[in-house]
Amino acid sequence: MSAVRSNSFESGLGEPEQDANSALTDLDKSLRSGKIGEQSEAIVRFPRLFEKYPFPILINSSFLKLADVFRTGTNFLRIWILRVFEQSEKHLDKILNVDEFVRRVYSVMHSNDPVARALTLRTLGACAGIIPERQQVHHSIHRSLDSNDAVEVEAAIKAAEQFAAKSKTFAISMCNKISDMIQGQVTPAYMKLQLIPILQHMHHDTSTAILVRKLCTDLLPKYPSKEFVIVTLKSLTQLSAATLVDIPEQVSLLLYYLRSDPRWPVKAQSLTNLKQLAREGSHLWPSGSIEDIVDVALSTETVLVQSLSLSVILVLVQSPITCHLYRDTNSPVRKLCEKWVFSQNIAIATQAVQILTKIACYCYKEDNNMNINDTNHAKQLIGQIETLIQIIISKKDNEDLHQLKLVLHCAVALCSASPDNCIHFTDLLGFNLTTDCSNETRILLCEALGAIGSIQPDKLLNLLPDFCLKLSELSSQNNNSNNSTTATIKADDDTINKIKVMLCTLVFQAISEYEWDIKTIDILMNVVASSNQWVNYRIARAATRYGHNNIADMVFSNMPLQVSSEYLYFWLMCLKEISKGEARLLNIKGSTNRSQLANNLVEAIKHYSKATTALKAASSPTQTLQFQYEYTKLRTEFLDCLLQLIYACNSLCTAPPPAIAGSTAQTSRDDMQRFGHITQQLRASAKEFHSCGEFYAKLYQTAFDADPNTLENIQILQQMCTIMAVSIERICHPSNSTSVTDDAALFANCNSINSQSLETRLMSTACEKVIKISKELAAETEMKTIAHKHADSLINQVTILANTSLCIPRYFYQVLQSTTVKLSITPQPRVLGESVSVPHGSQLAVKVEGVVQHGGKPGLFRSVKEVIVTVTSVPQTRINHDLQVPNDNNCLTLTQTVTPHRDFFTTQFLLAFAQGGQYVLSIDACLVDSSGCVWRVSQKTTFAVKVYEEPGAKQNQVQQTSSASTSSTTTINPTQLPIPNQIPLATSSTQLITNTLNVNPAQSNINVRR
Incomplete structure (x- = not known):
């Protein structure tokens, strides 16, 4: 019900805005200062610099400077540099001069100071990802493990663990050394506890994993102390989770210690490890394992062991296999949970309810016709949940709020699985909402009621x-x-x-x-x-999201005058005008007067025009409001299409067909021309609806960070346009016309939108009503005519769509996931606005570096898998001192798909120019999510290129270009790729034919379109 409001106005921690070179220069001056305080301050500011300008040139230069300070500085500065390396691990891959970087850092290993050597080992361990196979570093770690200084040995152990996780060679070579140190009598006990976790990374090959597992299992009886058993079991669990093949054996080992070891910390660690293995591969568990956990839980009185046992089972029931095996009423899992669902410990009772809810939801999902036992179990579970909710609320304290939230989640899950269960919980929650309970409890009850109300x-x-x-x-x-x-x-x-x-x-x-x-x-x-005004704003926002725009109009009426910021004033003015426009459309309900319908649409369009103007004024450099502007603008165009359709239908009376309409129809071989002016008007209206639907599809493709309900909202609005276009084409096009869309396929696609949210359900219902009216009209008449009943049918459809309240989507107000693409292009003009000069006959190498930047909650709805980089070269000619763009035949388009590594990607293009003159280069990046859908999220970067043309070389260059393009391959331009999760448009788009040019065999194919 509530969400975190994203804040895009970041102040940069008080640092002044400056370019990357200036920032690096200032930090370099501080590093060269003789005061240790200024040097430390400069060092700790580097992570912020890396996040703001995450490009290889700056990062490479910065790390080299830090490595130089590490080489010549004190141990105090080395500690801060180590912290920088640990915080900037994802940027280490961008270091270009790795050899020079390692040389400067590694030189400290020759110091006589063991602390300096220890800091060096820790620093090299932090950089293990970029130097995993450096033999000299491996040798230094091996040698430092035999040092007499405990600080250096502990640093070497830490570095060995980091390198073992990255390097197969190092892990295999160190296996015997670590084994000897663990089994040796000279190594202190506390140091053995630090060495054992290194073994969890020895999973690079089967033989080493088997050797390590045998070593650890041999250590368990030799070192039976609590600390050694806990560390060894944890390391073996991590190793088994990485190899997967040892999961059954490890589960059996953990169950053995769970049953036989009397120490409660060992039992707790065994259950924690079992929980991790349940996440990694519950299907690999040996049979009877869950029964053993149930027996241990029933035989103990320790609350911690009981709670951990239920947590392991709760993870296991996430798998459908486990739910299917233990769905029977007499299963041990059900018996355990039904026994503990009324436990005096609220946490244990809550976990038992969660397990039973998972099994019940599985039964609802898999069995359309539940048997009597499952139905009775569901009713019994509903009663148990209601009882547990009542017990927690009756305590009148906030100690069990977390458990109440989990129980309410179970109630909502049961309602989602079977909407018939909603009535069982709404009365209970509504009654407790008005009783004497805490405000925090009321908030949870309201959230649960809101979730059920959406169902x-x-x-x-x-x-x-x-x-x-x-x-x-x-x-x-x-x-x-x-x-x-x-x-x-x-x-x-x-x-x-x-x-x-x-x-x-x-x-x-x-x-x-x-x-x-x-x-x-x-x-x-x-x-x-x-x-206060903030509360009123949230109330009005909720009203617009559920389509109550008349209420929102009342709340927004005086709100713009209550703010001091100009941006906020125009933002509130925009919301006020949108609410007023939608409120005017509500007056259409029940009206059959076309004039009144047209007048209300005109007034709504006026208010929406004011809203789009206010949105332009509300935009700022840090908050462009691009989605909000496009969404409002398209709503205005849709209402205008409805208005034009009304005018077209009215022309059936105001502009009857002329006397020559019959001869015109015979001449044009279009039988629909005999109805005169209305035919052209309706066809033009259909084109406008198709165009509006295509714009909605493009808006959909830009909403990478939108929540699913927002995307569904845009889909429905697009389908409204498409449905109206098809309804018009059914009337004004002949039956054998190829421009008429396949109605069956279209309506099947429209009906595939199964709205699960209340915000889009009303709009989806309106689409179904319009489809029904259109089908009824098509079934009544066989001959193609345009009569008054056709016009009345279209007017009825317009009335339904106009009277359907627009539910403003959540993405219009809140951005829960923020993803942007930041590009750096090489070369760049020396002076902003000038051109990049290229000699005639040579080619231009364009290097594109980019960073995918994330805001709060990255990957909440979808994540980035690939990036499609497109470079377009457009020649310009000068005619009468005016710069004009020629035909598309002279344009060159190169595309390449790259996979980001730690959100960074780079690619190169080689551009050849057919002739001299002025060119405009545009670089664009599209994101590809994990399902293969393409999204447009970046702004185009453009700059000018000037090619100097030599006399007499133009004709030769044209001949070379024509001979070089003899071989071509048909590909699809990335702009024509399918829209993600998008219902197909009614009109089919023509695929663009592109040529393919292999620029660099070491890279992926680059598509060229001329």
Whole structure:
């Protein structure tokens, strides 16, 4: 129900904005300072520099400077440099001069100071990812393990662990050395505990893994102390998780210690390791393992062991195999959970409920017709969940809020699996919402009711009086607290405001398909009057998301005048105008007057035009609001298409067919021309709807960071355009016309949108109604005519779509996942605005370096798998002192697909110019997600190239170009790739034929289009 609001206005930790070279120069000056304080300050600022400018040239130069300071500085500075290397591990791959870097750092290994050598080993271990096979470093680590200084030995152990994880050669070579040190009597016990974890990385080949496993299993009886057993079991678990083949043997070993070892820390560690193996491969567990865990849980009275046992089973039931094996009522897992579901320990009871819920959801998913036992079990589980919720709420404290949240998640999961269960929980949660419970508990109850309301909003309608009553109480409480300044009341204001917003959201969900009554509106306005502007903004935002734009219009009416920022003023003005426009469309409901329908559409278009203007003013360099602008603009165009369709239908009466219409139809061989002006009007309207749908498809392709509901919202809006275009084409095109889309395929695609969210369900229902009207009209008439009933049918469809409240998607307000692509192009003009000069007959090498930058919650909805880099060269000619772009035949397009490594990618292009003159180069990057869908997220980078043409060389160059392009391969341009998760458009797009030029055999194929 609530989300973290992203903040794109980063201040940069108070640092002034400057380019990369200036920042590096300032840090270099501080590094050369004689004051150790300035040097330390400069060192700790390097990670921030790497994150801001993550390009190889700057990073290579910076690490070389740090390595030089490491070589000549003190141990104090070396510690800070080590911290920089540890924090910047993902940027180490961008070091170009690795040999020089290692030489400067490794030179400290010859020092007589053991602390300096220890810091060097730790630094080299932090860089193990880029120097995994450096034999001299391997030798130094091996030699330092025999040192007499404990600090150096511990550093060597740490470095050995890091290199063993990266290098197969080092792991194999160090296996015997580590084994001898562990088994040796000279090595102290605490140092053996540090050496054992190194063995978990010895999984590079089968023989070494077998040898290490035998060594560790031999150590367990020789060193039976608690610390050694725990460390050894953990290392063996990590090794088995990496190899996978040893998981059954490791599970048996852990179960042995779980049953036989009486020490509770060992049992707890065994269960923790079993939980990890359950995540890695629950299907590899030997039969009977879960029964052993159940027996241990039943035979112990220790709460920790009981809780860990249930946590292992909870991970195992994530697999459908486990749920299927233990779905029977008499299974040991069910018996255990049914016994502990009423445990006095709330945490254990909650875990038992979670396991039973997973099994029940599996039964709902796999069995459409559940048997009597499963049905009875589901009813029993619902009663257990309700009892547990009531017990936790009755405590009236906040100690078990986490468990209450987990139990409410189970309730929502059961409602999602079977919507018939919603009625069982709404009454209970609604009743407890009005009782004397804590505000934190009310927040959780509101979130659960909101989740259930998204599944079945009509179940909340019975609770509407309770919601209104609670809102009235909170409003009066807030009015009374305005005269008080006590710290307690002020501390609870944020919680009360959050409850207000959630209760208003529940009201919006309950009345999503019904009319508002005056009493409910008055209560809502009283809440707005007693709240601050931020709370009112959140209430209005929730109203727009659920289509109650008339309420949002009331709340937004005076809000723009309450802010001091110019950007916020125009942003609120935009929301105000959108709400006003949608509120005008609500007046269409039940109206059959075409004039009134057209007038309301005109007024709505005016308000949307003002909204797009306000959005331009609300944009700033740090927040462009590009998606919001495109979304609002397309809504304006869609409403304009509806208006033009009304005018076209009206022309059937105002512009009847002329007398020569019949002869015109015979001449043009188009029988529909005999109906005169309306035929052309309807065909033009169909083209406009098709064009609007294509623009929605392009908007969809730019929303890489959007949540699934937002993408579904755009899909439905696109399908509204496509459905209207097809309905018009059914009327105004002849039956044998190739421009008419396959109706069956189109409507099948439209019906494939199965809206799971309440925000898009109403819009999807409107599409179904329009499809039904269109099919009914097509079934009534066989002859192709344009009569008044066709116009009335189109007007009815327009009325349905215009009267459907627009639900503003979440991505319009909040960005939960932020992904941007930052490009660096080489070469660059020396002076901004000038051209890059290229001699005639030579080729231009363009190097593209890019970084995929993430904001909060990277990979929340989708992640980046590949990047498609496109370079386009467009020649320009000068005619009458005006620069003009020639035909596309003279354009050159190169594409290449690269895979980012630690969010960094680089590629190169070699451009040949057919003739001299001025060229414009455009570089663009598209993202490819894990499912293979292409998204456009980056802005094009352009610069000019000037090719000096020699006299008499133009004709030769043209001949060389024509001979070089004799072989061609048909490919698809990345701009024509399928839109991700997109329903196909009604119109088919023509595939562009491109030529392929192999520039560099060492790289992937580069596609060239002329």
